[in-house]
Amino acid sequence: MIRRPTSKPLSFRAKRWLENSGWYTVMIAFALITALPFFWAGLMSVRENSASIFRKNKPPQIVPYPGWIGWGEGYKIALKEGGYDVDSNEATKDRPAGHWENYGPRYEKKLQGTWLEPYTFPVTTQNYYKVWNDINIPRYFANSLVVSLAAVFLNVITCSLAAYPLAKLHFRGRNLLFSLLLSTLVFPPQLLFIPLYVMAVKVFAFENTFHGLVLPFATSALGIFLLRQIYQSIPDELLEAARLDGASEFGIWRRILLPLIRPGVATLAIIVFVDSWNAFLWPLLMLSDRDMFTLPVGLAFLRGFFSGDLRTVAAGIMIATIPMILFFLAFQKQFIRGLSGAVKG
Amino acid sequence: MVTSTESVTQNSTARRRGGMSAMERRRTITAYVFLAPAFAILILFLFIPLVQVVYYSFTDYDMLRSPHWVGLENYQNLMHDDLFWTSLKRSFIYLSVTPVLIVLSIALAIIVNRPLRGVNVFRALYYIPVVISAVAIGMIFNFVFAEPAGLINGLLRQLGLIDTPIHFLTDPDYVLPSIMAVTIWRGLGYYMVMFLAGLQAIPEELYEAAAIDGANKLQQHLHITVPQLRPVITFVAVISSISALRAFDEIFILTDGSGGLLDSGVTTMFYLYRQAFRFLNIGYAASIAVVFTIITMIFSLINLRLLEGRADD
Numbered sequence: 001m002i003r004r005p006t007s008k009p010l011s012f013r014a015k016r017w018l019e020n021s022g023w024y025t026v027m028i029a030f031a032l033i034t035a036l037p038f039f040w041a042g043l044m045s046v047r048e049n050s051a052s053i054f055r056k057n058k059p060p061q062i063v064p065y066p067g068w069i070g071w072g073e074g075y076k077i078a079l080k081e082g083g084y085d086v087d088s089n090e091a092t093k094d095r096p097a098g099h100w101e102n103y104g105p106r107y108e109k110k111l112q113g114t115w116l117e118p119y120t121f122p123v124t125t126q127n128y129y130k131v132w133n134d135i136n137i138p139r140y141f142a143n144s145l146v147v148s149l150a151a152v153f154l155n156v157i158t159c160s161l162a163a164y165p166l167a168k169l170h171f172r173g174r175n176l177l178f179s180l181l182l183s184t185l186v187f188p189p190q191l192l193f194i195p196l197y198v199m200a201v202k203v204f205a206f207e208n209t210f211h212g213l214v215l216p217f218a219t220s221a222l223g224i225f226l227l228r229q230i231y232q233s234i235p236d237e238l239l240e241a242a243r244l245d246g247a248s249e250f251g252i253w254r255r256i257l258l259p260l261i262r263p264g265v266a267t268l269a270i271i272v273f274v275d276s277w278n279a280f281l282w283p284l285l286m287l288s289d290r291d292m293f294t295l296p297v298g299l300a301f302l303r304g305f306f307s308g309d310l311r312t313v314a315a316g317i318m319i320a321t322i323p324m325i326l327f328f329l330a331f332q333k334q335f336i337r338g339l340s341g342a343v344k345g
Numbered sequence: 346m347v348t349s350t351e352s353v354t355q356n357s358t359a360r361r362r363g364g365m366s367a368m369e370r371r372r373t374i375t376a377y378v379f380l381a382p383a384f385a386i387l388i389l390f391l392f393i394p395l396v397q398v399v400y401y402s403f404t405d406y407d408m409l410r411s412p413h414w415v416g417l418e419n420y421q422n423l424m425h426d427d428l429f430w431t432s433l434k435r436s437f438i439y440l441s442v443t444p445v446l447i448v449l450s451i452a453l454a455i456i457v458n459r460p461l462r463g464v465n466v467f468r469a470l471y472y473i474p475v476v477i478s479a480v481a482i483g484m485i486f487n488f489v490f491a492e493p494a495g496l497i498n499g500l501l502r503q504l505g506l507i508d509t510p511i512h513f514l515t516d517p518d519y520v521l522p523s524i525m526a527v528t529i530w531r532g533l534g535y536y537m538v539m540f541l542a543g544l545q546a547i548p549e550e551l552y553e554a555a556a557i558d559g560a561n562k563l564q565q566h567l568h569i570t571v572p573q574l575r576p577v578i579t580f581v582a583v584i585s586s587i588s589a590l591r592a593f594d595e596i597f598i599l600t601d602g603s604g605g606l607l608d609s610g611v612t613t614m615f616y617l618y619r620q621a622f623r624f625l626n627i628g629y630a631a632s633i634a635v636v637f638t639i640i641t642m643i644f645s646l647i648n649l650r651l652l653e654g655r656a657d658d
């Protein structure tokens with residue numbers, strides 16, 4: 001007979017339950033610390049007015065219900081007239097296209113008198129429309145994507161090429177080049193930003209170009225190390241056999257090695273992508289043309305642009321971060337494997 | 346016999362003198378072709394700038410006129426620049442995020458290493474801040490720290506714990522600790538994943554043996570987990586302290602690009618940024634970069650020695 005865990009003595013189960021709930025408490029506490037700032041920004045981004053969520057001697061307004069929902073112009077008119085509905089084909093200068101409707105009263109009626117009522121507040125989409133309309137966030141998004149993907153592509157190519165001879169070929173100067181490469185890891189990139197900046201401005205005219213954001217970071221010594229490690233784990237016999245069959249070194253690299261090091265390439269790609277996507281100082285130095293902004297530079301700009309209007313800034317942050325969170329959730333395994341791979345390597 | 350040995354010796358000396366066999370030559374050429382793209386970029390954007398920054402540090406340069414040699418003047422000025430020394434002190438205060446990060450992220454890794462139901466959800470959640478840019482995080486924390494209605498001040502006031510708001514970003518004494526808290530919050534998930542990988546590499550038998558010997562959970566962690574994790578701890582200590590010394594984005598965003606009231610958030614990195622790219626004192630900033638790099642390297646070496654030395658006993 002198979003003993004099921006439920007048949008264990010009660011005291012054991014009680015003890016385990018107690019222990020597990022202790023761990024869950026700690027995990028939830030940490031989860032709250034991680035998640036609360038995001039939720040807070042999320043709450044700010046849908047507020048109709050700037051009155052604070054926390055109030056002295058009154059319950060906090062933390063439960064949202066639909067209020068002024070809509071898209072387009074005419075929000076202010078809607079507030080006065082109780083609604084706004086102008087199609088794009090009937091729009092005039094005074095009455096531009098937009099649709100706004102207040103769902104608030106419907107829900108207020110339902111909530112009235114319930115214990116939940118003092119905790120609720122109406123939600124609006126106005127802040128999102130405003131930031132979407134005034135700041136070209138999709139454009140910044142596309143810029144960031146182009147720059148990051150280009151950086152990934154170049155890093156993968158240059159690192160996977162350079163790591164191969166360092167791992168598998170015996171040639172003159174290998175040790176020298178390898179120690180040269182090692183030494184570069186010691187220098188902080190910030191040391192280089194000053195001469196790089198001078199070079200970028202005076203020699204290459206990198207300002208307001210995408211290649212100016214990518215080229216200085218198109219390879220990475222760390223990436224070469226990472227891939228070298230993986231090449232080394234491939235048996236030499238495989239290469240010898242291919243050479244006897246008359247394959248060229250490039251052919252061996254392209255057809256045999258590249259498919260074999262794919263997990264390492266994925267790790268490198270993720271590390272480079274996240275670094276490049278989040279890069280701030282270099283793009284800040286290079287970009288002054290608003291159309292060329294990457295997302296972090298655009299966000300920093302947005303903050304100055306709407307300085308007083310925190311709700312709109314919050315909406316901008318949400319638009320910028322949610323896709324990245326979704327992207328992470330979709331590729332969670334690869335992200336985490338990538339990082340732990342970096343430790344083991 | 347004698348002749349054949351001689352010929353072998355001759356042959357090998359000839360090769361040592363530079364005569365490569367055709368195959369050897371071809372292999373070397375192939376190797377350099379593979380290395381060329383990466384090294385072209387490294388030479389252009391790393392080795393040349395490295396030489397340049399040292400050169401600039403001996404000049405007076407504002408990018409308008411050509412660099413003008415001043416010898417050690419920048420370094421002499423640096424010695425008497427109070428703000429530089431204060432900023433250096435702040436950079437080292439900033440380093441105290443490292444031990445906090447290590448302890449917290451090991452604890453977190455131990456917790457999420459347990460085979461609990463739904464533990465993957467928590468792991469993912471803790472990791473999310475890593476993929477968000479420091480700029481967005483800085484802006485979110487502007488709301489968190491805001492007064493009087495930010496998350497923390499609002500909550501504390503709601504609970505009746507405070508009457509006057511805490512000036513997280515406007516009191517010079519609180520600016521740096523507040524920004525450091527953001528750095529810790531942001532890095533926790535990142536290092537947690539590293540420690541998790543380290544934990545999963547520890548053989549289960551070690552714990553079983555210790556349990557048989559009567560060691561409790563805490564003793565097990567102290568005598569098995571920590572020593573086994575030592576290589577990862579060393580690695581994390583080095584990279585997290587280097588990134589703490591280089592922290593910039595959070596400081597820039599949370600102080601509105603100003604460095605904070607009375608320069609209270611000015612670390613050496615921020616000072617370097619200001620001198621170089623705000624004031625265009627390229628020569629002076631280069632001397633800051635050189636000195637700071639040397640200090641960082643010495644610090645990393647000591648750090649490595651201490652951590653690895655302790656592992657020996």
